[in-house]
Amino acid sequence: xxxxxxxxxxxxxxxxxxxxxxxxxxxxxxxxxxxxxxxxxxxxxxxxxxxxxxxxxxxxxxxxxxxxxxxxxxxxxxxxxxxxxxxxxxxxxxxxxxxxxxxxxxxxxxxxxxxx
Amino acid sequence: xxxxxxxxxxxxxxxxxxxxxxxxxxxxxxxxxxxxxxxxxxxxxxxxxxxxxxxxxxxxxxxxxxxxxxxxxxxxxxxxxxxxxxxxxxxxxxxxxxxxxxxxxxxxxxxxxxxx
DNA sequence: TTATGAGATGATGAAACCATCATATGGTCC
DNA sequence: GGACCATATGATGGTTTCATCATCTCATAA
Numbered sequence: 001x002x003x004x005x006x007x008x009x010x011x012x013x014x015x016x017x018x019x020x021x022x023x024x025x026x027x028x029x030x031x032x033x034x035x036x037x038x039x040x041x042x043x044x045x046x047x048x049x050x051x052x053x054x055x056x057x058x059x060x061x062x063x064x065x066x067x068x069x070x071x072x073x074x075x076x077x078x079x080x081x082x083x084x085x086x087x088x089x090x091x092x093x094x095x096x097x098x099x100x101x102x103x104x105x106x107x108x109x110x111x112x113x114x115x116x
Numbered sequence: 117x118x119x120x121x122x123x124x125x126x127x128x129x130x131x132x133x134x135x136x137x138x139x140x141x142x143x144x145x146x147x148x149x150x151x152x153x154x155x156x157x158x159x160x161x162x163x164x165x166x167x168x169x170x171x172x173x174x175x176x177x178x179x180x181x182x183x184x185x186x187x188x189x190x191x192x193x194x195x196x197x198x199x200x201x202x203x204x205x206x207x208x209x210x211x212x213x214x215x216x217x218x219x220x221x222x223x224x225x226x227x228x229x230x231x232x
Numbered sequence: 233t234t235a236t237g238a239g240a241t242g243a244t245g246a247a248a249c250c251a252t253c254a255t256a257t258g259g260t261c262c
Numbered sequence: 263g264g265a266c267c268a269t270a271t272g273a274t275g276g277t278t279t280c281a282t283c284a285t286c287t288c289a290t291a292a
Contacts, residue, residue: 010142012218013210017142020133022250026126042269055252057270062249067217076259076268086213090206094129097202101183102128138280158239171282173240178279192238192289 019066024049024059026091029068032080033088039081135182136206140165140175144196145184145203154198161196 020026031048032038040048046056060080063069070083082088136142147164148154156164162172176196179185186199198204 008139009211009214010146011139012214013207014137014139014142016210016214017133017136018249021130021137023124023127023130026130026133030126046268052252053269054254054271055250058251061270067221073258073269078258078269084213084216086209086216089209090213091129093202093206093209094132095125097200097206098125098128098132100200100202105183134279162239168282169239170241170284174281177240189239189288194239194288 016066016068019062019068020090022059022062024051024056025063028056028059028063028080029082029087030091032069032082033091037081038085038088039079041077041079043077045080132182132184135178135184138175138178140167140172141179142207144172144175144179145198146207148185148196148198149204149207154201154204155195156197157193157195159193 020029027049028045031045032040035044042053042056042060045060046053049056060069060071063080064071067083068087069080072079072081136145143165144161147161148156151160158169158172158176161176162169165172176185176187179196180187183199184203185196188195188197
């Protein structure tokens with residue numbers, strides 16, 4: 001806990017990006033971003049993502065550890081929420097960057113194809 | 117190349133975050149973000165960051181591979197630039213998120229301390 | 233052409249992350 | 263309290279990333 005808080009900001013940022021560096025975790029965050037109140041039960045996430053419950057649980061634990069999501073138990077159901085609106089923004093910006101970058105790469109590919 | 121372009125967007129996003137998931141790489145990007153024209157020579161980066169040249173080179177190669185930076189050789193000097201303005205935005209948003217999150221964590225810590 | 237400066241790449245072992253299965257824990261109902 | 267559902271955690275081998283040293287490549291000057 002303490003060890004996560006302390007240290008230069010660039011280290012903490014890198015650590016945050018580590019927490020985001022897996023496809024399943026991105027999917028979770030995007031599903032949450034698109035949900036009412038930015039919240040979903042684990043059951044709902046399981047239905048959307050379609051992986052084994054324990055696999056998803058491992059990834060949710062990672063997201064919790066990085067404080068990217070919060071969880072709340074209600075009876076036997078657990079609801080996950082985005083911990084901060086900036087997470088959705090982060091994903092949106094990443095999408096713009098990738099859209100532009102991939103567009104550029106595809107343009108290059110098309111050019112090479114046109115020459116073949 | 118092709119393999120990087122193809123696949124679901126959430127996989128590509130996760131890959132991007134992998135590229136950002138190291139302190140040295142964050143420092144590079146932040147130094148570039150803060151520089152005129154978002155550009156710096158490797159020599160300047162070495163001076164700022166103070167690690168061994170080959171270590172930095174490895175990280176710069178990772179950033180190039182993820183298309184987060186571009187490089188241009190001029191004589192014996194190589195200049196690195198941010199490949200897209202959104203990268204600087206990504207870092208700025210991450211900072212806001214972390215500032216808020218860390219502030220919350222510190223508040224909790226202070227509370228616990230106050231009880232001890 | 234050789235020497236030198238700047239920067240990149242190759243190689244390798246250690247550390248961290250991932251995939252996956254087994255098991256544990258929390259909650260509800262009968 | 264036991265059975266069942268929902269979810270989390272533990273364990274372990276495989277894969278990827280990281281740290282670091284050695285070496286290579288590009289460019290320039292003499």
